[in-house]
Amino acid sequence: MTTTLTTPPRSETSAPSGARGRARKPRERWNRPGTLVLVLCSVTVLLPLYVTLSMAFKSPAQAVDGNAFSLPAPLSVQGFVQAWQLTGFPVGLAMSLLVTAGTVAATILLAALASYAIMRNWERRMFRWSFFYLLGAMFIPFPVVALPQIQLTGRLGLDNPAGVVLLATMFQLSFSVLLFTAFLRSIPAELEESARIDGATTAQTFWRLVFPLLAPMSATVGIFAFLYAWNDFMMPSLIISDPALQTLPVRQQLFQTQFSNNYNVSFASYLMAMAPAIVAYLFTQRWVMQGVTQGAVKG
Amino acid sequence: MSTLTTTPKGAARPKRGAPHHTRRVEPVYYLFLLPSLVLFTLAIPVPAIIGIFFSFTNSIGIGDWELVGLVNYVAAFSDPAIWQSYLFTFGFSLVTVLVVNVAAFLLAVGLTSRIRLKVSLRAVFVIPMVVSGIIIAYVFNFLFSNSLPAAGTSLGIPFLSTSLLANPDLAWVAIVAVTAWQAVPGALLIYIAGLLAIPGDVYEAAEIDGASRAQRLTRITLPLMAGYVVINVILGFKNFLNAYDIIVGLTNGGPGTSTRSVAMTIITGFNSGDYAYQMANATIFFVVAVLIAFLQLSVTRGRNTL
Numbered sequence: 215m216t217t218t219l220t221t222p223p224r225s226e227t228s229a230p231s232g233a234r235g236r237a238r239k240p241r242e243r244w245n246r247p248g249t250l251v252l253v254l255c256s257v258t259v260l261l262p263l264y265v266t267l268s269m270a271f272k273s274p275a276q277a278v279d280g281n282a283f284s285l286p287a288p289l290s291v292q293g294f295v296q297a298w299q300l301t302g303f304p305v306g307l308a309m310s311l312l313v314t315a316g317t318v319a320a321t322i323l324l325a326a327l328a329s330y331a332i333m334r335n336w337e338r339r340m341f342r343w344s345f346f347y348l349l350g351a352m353f354i355p356f357p358v359v360a361l362p363q364i365q366l367t368g369r370l371g372l373d374n375p376a377g378v379v380l381l382a383t384m385f386q387l388s389f390s391v392l393l394f395t396a397f398l399r400s401i402p403a404e405l406e407e408s409a410r411i412d413g414a415t416t417a418q419t420f421w422r423l424v425f426p427l428l429a430p431m432s433a434t435v436g437i438f439a440f441l442y443a444w445n446d447f448m449m450p451s452l453i454i455s456d457p458a459l460q461t462l463p464v465r466q467q468l469f470q471t472q473f474s475n476n477y478n479v480s481f482a483s484y485l486m487a488m489a490p491a492i493v494a495y496l497f498t499q500r501w502v503m504q505g506v507t508q509g510a511v512k513g
Numbered sequence: 514m515s516t517l518t519t520t521p522k523g524a525a526r527p528k529r530g531a532p533h534h535t536r537r538v539e540p541v542y543y544l545f546l547l548p549s550l551v552l553f554t555l556a557i558p559v560p561a562i563i564g565i566f567f568s569f570t571n572s573i574g575i576g577d578w579e580l581v582g583l584v585n586y587v588a589a590f591s592d593p594a595i596w597q598s599y600l601f602t603f604g605f606s607l608v609t610v611l612v613v614n615v616a617a618f619l620l621a622v623g624l625t626s627r628i629r630l631k632v633s634l635r636a637v638f639v640i641p642m643v644v645s646g647i648i649i650a651y652v653f654n655f656l657f658s659n660s661l662p663a664a665g666t667s668l669g670i671p672f673l674s675t676s677l678l679a680n681p682d683l684a685w686v687a688i689v690a691v692t693a694w695q696a697v698p699g700a701l702l703i704y705i706a707g708l709l710a711i712p713g714d715v716y717e718a719a720e721i722d723g724a725s726r727a728q729r730l731t732r733i734t735l736p737l738m739a740g741y742v743v744i745n746v747i748l749g750f751k752n753f754l755n756a757y758d759i760i761v762g763l764t765n766g767g768p769g770t771s772t773r774s775v776a777m778t779i780i781t782g783f784n785s786g787d788y789a790y791q792m793a794n795a796t797i798f799f800v801v802a803v804l805i806a807f808l809q810l811s812v813t814r815g816r817n818t819l
Contacts, residue, residue: 341546
């Protein structure tokens with residue numbers, strides 16, 4: 215069912231709208247007022263992003279003049295230089311990348327392996343129950359278990375990015391297993407049987423045949439894990455005890471307590487923390503929209 | 514584990530004519546499943562059980578403790594701060610769900626109609642989904658405390674000329690606005706998928722029968738989209754109940770404690786010596802979450818045909 219739902223946007227995004235319009239012109243008229251209203255609505259999305267961008271490039275004197283919407287004049291990169299040093303940007307970026315890459319890889323790998331084992335042994339009670347056990351965690355939000363988790367990770371030496379990877383992966387697991395098992399149901403058993411006849415072991419069948427087939431769902435699972443791990447504030451701020459190892463979103467707290475009037479610095483810092491995800495999205499938007507739609511409709 | 518396969522029920526299966534069930538489970542499957550099961554158990558159920566246990570003690574998070582029975586629960590139920598946080602969280606969630614779904618539905622209708630710039634507009638409206646909640650809250654914090662009051666003063670609107678975030682009665686409006694700003698894209702994508710799944714000939718038939726545009730929307734689109742609305746409302750409500758990042762970035766629970774969510778209240782148990790007390794609160798919150806989940810299951814059951 216997901217395929218029928220997601221195919222239309224794909225075909226629309228792949229064809230330039232202008233060409234499509236010309237092809238259909240005899241039948242369809244463009245809704246001009248509708249377009250105008252939507253463009254105006256999009257201002258609510260773009261305005262805060264524009265303010266972030268323009269504030270980041272202002273000189274300190276212009277940044278405090280109270281006008282958030284003016285264009286930077288003169289253009290200054292001083293904010294970026296200071297933000298780079300104040301927040302320890304290179305280390306923060308490394309930590310964010312580490313947490314995100316670790317969470318994405320671990321979620322895809324563990325969820326795919328577990329889902330495969332569960333679906334191929336569904337008639338066994340242990341595997342069936344494991345499925346519902348893992349799924350049950352969808353009902354346990356992080357705040358409920360945060361306090362004991364802070365204590366346990368502290369005691370086990372996991373009060374660092376590695377602990378965040380572990381916990382973030384486990385909170386993504388339920389949803390990801392749900393997506394993978396639903397997708398595995400649609401893969402015909404004959405495919406695997408022919409591989410077995412050729413003498414492949416279960417592990418080989420999984421790595422060479424099943425895991426590549428799961429790629430579209432792995433992308434969906436990966437996108438959700440990425441968005442969660444890259445943007446989350448609550449978990450790293452509570453689990454990582456050493457400020458030197460904090461991720462980028464948590465480092466922005468600095469501007470709430472100190473340097474709170476150095477707006478060009480704080481906005482340059484916000485921009486550097488937001489930009490990687492936005493740029494990555496702009497290059498992969500078709501995938502992201504498809505993947506999220508697929509995940510949301512399945513989930 | 515192999516004992517499971519020799520239980521009476523397991524042994525009875527082959528008789529029902531499924532010969533492959535008698536095959537032993539290949540050990541490699543356990544190897545695939547166990548890492549997830551073990552790590553998951555250690556990461557979520559074990560802390561949950563520890564937390565529930567400590568909710569019956571007087572622990573402050575470190576050092577000695579003793580069992581105190583239901584004292585924490587009794588205290589929590591008569592604590593105005595906890596009642597206030599639940600009231601705020603539920604009220605905020607309900608309003609946000611409403612705002613998000615109305616906005617996302619209208620945008621989805623617009624973005625699937627015959628408009629120009631369709632692809633670019635869709636891409637723009639999804640951007641908030643990839644932006645960090647705490648950072649965009651900091652950006653909006655600046656706008657609400659500087660730009661909006663400035664605009665309010667120059668336009669002569671008294672209630673806008675002071676910061677929204679400093680007003681205990683109105684700070685929640687800012688939180689709803691920013692949360693909705695970020696949550697609309699997720700709901701929007703689901704609504705777009707739903708709208709594109711409605712076959713076009715339904716509308717053509719209605720048009721031939723003389724249905725107006727408004728009639729087509731209320732008589733065809735809305736009923737056909739009911740399932741998607743239910744899903745969006747439930748998913749959204751579940752997320753908003755755990756609100757934390759955006760509130761920290763906007764008001765940090767203030768002014769006073771007027772915008773402190775349940776999640777934020779629980780986390781205060783981290784350093785304040787209220788560990789056991791807030792674990793009782795967390796356990797209550799967990800029961801609430803489970804109740805909502807069951808409500809969700811009973812509502813969505815039978816809607817899998819989406």
